[in-house]
Amino acid sequence: MVRVKICGLTTLNDAEISVKYGADALGFVFAESKRQMKPKQVWNIIRNLPIFTVKVGVFVNEDPDRILDIASYCNLDAVQLHGEEPVNHCKKIAAHFKVIKAVKVKKRPVYSDFEPYSEYQILLESACESGGSGLTWDWDKLPKKMRNGSVIVSGGLNVQNVQKAISSVNPIAVDVASGVEIKPGIKDHKLIKQFISRVKGIKL
Structure with a gap:
């Protein structure tokens, strides 16, 4: 079953609601x-x-x-690197925490775009400046070698399009932020419930 990560949480209430409805990971x-x-x-x-x-x-x-200090202090389980971090930085952090490396998907993506980070969990994001933008990318253009049930899909996902993303990419997980929000950082509990239900194919 495809897993769900609810990202951009800022309140305990939103985090608890996400867990209640079946979120596997919180960002x-x-x-x-x-x-x-x-x-x-x-x-x-x-x-x-x-x-x-x-x-x-x-x-x-x-x-x-600093990442390692914060991750240890907060008792994180994983670290998501969402910039242009070099492989040696990923390796250093991976000695202590699971690493999720965000890779921006180009208009015409090729496998070599992702290969440097192949030993880490790869999160596919739209080619914009930062996450949580609400922008999607062309899932159908992803190299077939990447559609092996190992990547995380992110970027503009919502209740309406998440099933299409899953059928196109065959991911291990989906990551959503703006698609379940009232405004940045404040989640819509009804949308969280609907999103997770849509992904997992169960009525909540």
Whole structure:
């Protein structure tokens, strides 16, 4: 079954609702953005969540040592690198935490775009400046070699299009932020419920 990551969370209530409806992973953004959180804020949320829920910290071109410090302090399970981080930074962090590497999908993507990060969990994002933009990318142009049930699909997903994304890419998981929001950082609980139900094919 395809897993669901709800990203850009800023409140305990939204995090708990996401878990209640079946989210497999929760994302907290430490990079500068409309959804940016401070380590203390994230720690206060995570300490109240079930241990089985995967907690992911999102960083953009941050110093690896600072990432490791924050990840340890907040008790994160995984680190998502959403910038132009070199492979050696990924390797350093991967010695301590699971690494999810976001790769921006070009108009005509080829396998070599993704190959440098093949030993990490790859998240496919639209080619814009940052995540949570609400912009999609052409799922049908993804190289067939990438449609092997191992990637995470992100970028403009919502209740209306997530099934098409899944059927086109065959991902291991889908990642949503703006598609289940009232405004940046504030989630719509009804949309979270509908999105997870649509992905998992179950009535909630």
